[in-house]
Amino acid sequence: xxxxxxxxxxxxxxxxxxxxxxxxxxxxxxxxxxxxxxxxxxxxxxxxxxxxxxxxxxxxxxxxxxxxxxxxxxxxxxxxxxxxxxxxxxxxxxxxxxxxxxxxxxxxxxxxxxxxxxxxxxxxxxxxxxxxxxxxxxxxxxxxxxxxxxxxxxxxxxxxxxxxxxxxxxxxxxxxxxxxxxxxxxxxxxxxxxxxxxxxxxxxxxxxxxxxxxxxxxxxxxxxxxxxxxxxxxxxxxxxxxxxxxxxxxxxxxxxxxxxxxxxxxxxxxxxxxxxxxxxxxxxxxxxxxxxxxxxxxxxxxxxxxxxxxxxxxxxxxxxxxxxxxxxxxxxxxxxxxxxxxxxxxxxxxxxxxxxxxxxx
Amino acid sequence: xxxxxxxxxxxxxxxxxxxxxxxxxxxxxxxxxxxxxxxxxxxxxxxxxxxxxxxxxxxxxxxxxxxxxxxxxxxxxxxxxxxxxxxxxxxxxxxxxxxxxxxxxxxxxx
Amino acid sequence: xxxxxxxxxxxxxxxxxxxxxxxxxxxxxxxxxxxxxxxxxxxxxxxxxxxxxxxxxxxxxxxxxxxxxxxxxxxxxxxxxxxxxxxxxxxxxxxxxxxxxxxxxxxxxxxxxxxxxxxxxxxxxxxxxxxxxxxxxxxxxxxxxxxxxxxxxxxxxxxxxxxxxx
Numbered sequence: 001x002x003x004x005x006x007x008x009x010x011x012x013x014x015x016x017x018x019x020x021x022x023x024x025x026x027x028x029x030x031x032x033x034x035x036x037x038x039x040x041x042x043x044x045x046x047x048x049x050x051x052x053x054x055x056x057x058x059x060x061x062x063x064x065x066x067x068x069x070x071x072x073x074x075x076x077x078x079x080x081x082x083x084x085x086x087x088x089x090x091x092x093x094x095x096x097x098x099x100x101x102x103x104x105x106x107x108x109x110x111x112x113x114x115x116x117x118x119x120x121x122x123x124x125x126x127x128x129x130x131x132x133x134x135x136x137x138x139x140x141x142x143x144x145x146x147x148x149x150x151x152x153x154x155x156x157x158x159x160x161x162x163x164x165x166x167x168x169x170x171x172x173x174x175x176x177x178x179x180x181x182x183x184x185x186x187x188x189x190x191x192x193x194x195x196x197x198x199x200x201x202x203x204x205x206x207x208x209x210x211x212x213x214x215x216x217x218x219x220x221x222x223x224x225x226x227x228x229x230x231x232x233x234x235x236x237x238x239x240x241x242x243x244x245x246x247x248x249x250x251x252x253x254x255x256x257x258x259x260x261x262x263x264x265x266x267x268x269x270x271x272x273x274x275x276x277x278x279x280x281x282x283x284x285x286x287x288x289x290x291x292x293x294x295x296x297x298x299x300x301x302x303x304x305x306x307x308x309x310x311x312x313x314x315x316x317x318x319x320x321x322x323x324x325x326x327x328x329x330x331x332x333x334x335x336x337x338x339x340x341x342x343x344x345x346x347x348x349x350x351x352x353x354x355x356x357x358x359x360x361x
Numbered sequence: 362x363x364x365x366x367x368x369x370x371x372x373x374x375x376x377x378x379x380x381x382x383x384x385x386x387x388x389x390x391x392x393x394x395x396x397x398x399x400x401x402x403x404x405x406x407x408x409x410x411x412x413x414x415x416x417x418x419x420x421x422x423x424x425x426x427x428x429x430x431x432x433x434x435x436x437x438x439x440x441x442x443x444x445x446x447x448x449x450x451x452x453x454x455x456x457x458x459x460x461x462x463x464x465x466x467x468x469x470x471x
Numbered sequence: 472x473x474x475x476x477x478x479x480x481x482x483x484x485x486x487x488x489x490x491x492x493x494x495x496x497x498x499x500x501x502x503x504x505x506x507x508x509x510x511x512x513x514x515x516x517x518x519x520x521x522x523x524x525x526x527x528x529x530x531x532x533x534x535x536x537x538x539x540x541x542x543x544x545x546x547x548x549x550x551x552x553x554x555x556x557x558x559x560x561x562x563x564x565x566x567x568x569x570x571x572x573x574x575x576x577x578x579x580x581x582x583x584x585x586x587x588x589x590x591x592x593x594x595x596x597x598x599x600x601x602x603x604x605x606x607x608x609x610x611x612x613x614x615x616x617x618x619x620x621x622x623x624x625x626x627x628x629x630x631x632x633x634x635x636x637x
Contacts, residue, residue: 078499128599132526139534143506146538150499150545162545169538189600362591363478366584368519370577371482375508377573378489384565387555390498390544394505397536398489401512404528412519412590415597430524430598431606437531438618442625444536448543449632455547456635461498464555 009110025269026056032320039324066258078151083263086144090270093137096130097277098192100287100304126192142168149252161252164242170338171232177346178225181353182282195286214285221349230275237323276315368409375402400440404433484511496551509533521598
């Protein structure tokens with residue numbers, strides 16, 4: 001397809017995906033409050049609309065109408081830049097995530113991925129280094145947290161942001177190393193190719209077990225490390241010491257109000273969504289699932305997206321479930337866990353996986 | 362088609378700005394950052410030459426085109442190690458002298 | 472044509488960031504402009520077909536080394552730079568020396584640019600990760616192992632130097 005069509009298709013896809021994502025973020029907050037409420041034996045929001053479904057709308061209106069403070073003592077440029085940086089970086093990682101194969105609307109075929117391209121022969125090409133782009137964008141996201149605390153010019157914010165950014169850069173190592181096992185099995189950094197290498201079933205000793213060829217089965221240790229490191233990256237329980245309500249006032253976003261706080265809030269939930277998408281793409285086979293042949297072609301292209309969304313929903317539910325169940329780590333326990341347990345375990349996972357791959361080849 | 366000399370001129374400009382920062386600035390951390398800028402300028406010329414040797418290969422295969430990019434990898438590792446140790450030194454100098462200005466750290470006596 | 476426009480745009484952003492690093496008084500603004508320089512250099516590497524190097528430039532340089540710089544600036548919190556009289560030799564010999572050197576190199580490059588030829592966004596199998604890995608673990612294995620020892624030494628040095636005396 002030529003450049004102009006690709007750009008127009010990409011712009012439409014970006015608008016659609018960002019809209020769906022931000023609505024999803026709003027309803028993830030509703031889901032969280034409901035599920036946490038039920039775990040704690042209470043109702044959660046019920047007043048605003050049926051089952052409290054209009055609660056995110058009320059929260060949005062509250063954020064817009066609240067006074068947006070810009071205190072005198074803050075470093076103004078960085079104070080405004082930090083939440084924007086956090087939100088923009090978390091939204092950029094959605095550009096390389098594939099949701100399905102292709103979709104054909106009005107004679108134009110486009111890949112279900114913002115950065116994917118369909119060539120004239122029907123093959124879909126992707127960015128060669130998709131996984132590295134997500135890791136890079138996560139690394140830049142640390143600046144949002146660090147600059148927010150420093151520019152607020154307040155002791156609580158500075159301490160909270162130093163702790164939060166030290167936690168984030170420590171667990172980035174374990175996160176990156178846990179993904180090396182997947183790279184050894186699939187041989188590529190492109191997210192679409194990793195999903196393609198998980199098609200079919202596992203073949204053991206010549207006959208076909210009817211178990212899908214998902215990487216969760218050989219890489220269960222890698223999955224465990226990835227999940228824990230990702231929970232620490234996104235600052236969620238049990239690793240949310242830097243922003244917990246009862247510690248350090250509110251951590252690095254103490255001085256923020258209204259729209260800027262909403263941006264940090266949205267950035268956290270979009271990061272959760274990115275982690276869930278990566279977990280389904282790398283460990284659970286992405287959009288693979290039973291095909292239903294009686295659907296029309298448009299339905300057949302959208303069915304993989306439904307499977308993908310279901311798997312992502314499971315991971316978001318897992319995040320919320322763990323939040324309601326576990327207590328939080330103390331800061332020194334958290335850092336010791338990341339450096340002294342997860343990092344050696346990730347390295348051991350790489351060694352064992354590469355031995356098995358080299359022996360089998 | 363961008364001429365190779367444009368990339369080398371950009372690398373030279375960045376290197377010269379790094380050297381000027383190293384000579385003129387008085388804050389030790391800014392001097393350190395000028396060193397990082399110089400290393401980045403050198404990385405740019407390595408990568409430019411890697412591309413150049415790929416499009417104009419040498420007949421006797423004595424130059425491996427991709428080795429430019431591999432060398433950038435090593436430069437980054439060395440820069441990381443140097444940044445870690447250098448910043449640790451700066452922190453310990455700050456603890457005794459209470460200043461980051463290089464002009465005040467010109468005597469061994471405190 | 473598009474290649475040239477993109478190179479000029481990113482090159483101007485690099486040079487503007489580098490000049491901002493020199494001009495700013497507070498080290499945190501210098502650090503953030505250096506991050507901008509590194510990000511636009513990463514985009515120039517993409518123009519040169521070096522996709523893996525562009526990714527690790529963002530992950531390692533802009534995302535780890537510069538975060539370390541920003542941490543130290545935040546921790547030490549020394550404030551904006553004060554104007555002290557620097558070394559005279561640096562000013563009167565160093566600055567003209569740099570200008571003469573850069574000018575000579577620049578003039579040689581501009582006058583010889585026809586003989587050097589041009590680079591292009593080459594075909595897709597250059598700069599791919601598996602090719603770099605093949606070179607790194609076959610031809611460059613010894614330097615690779617030595618850099619791992621170097622990083623170990625740097626970690627130990629940083630820990631020892633950063634410890635408090637009591």
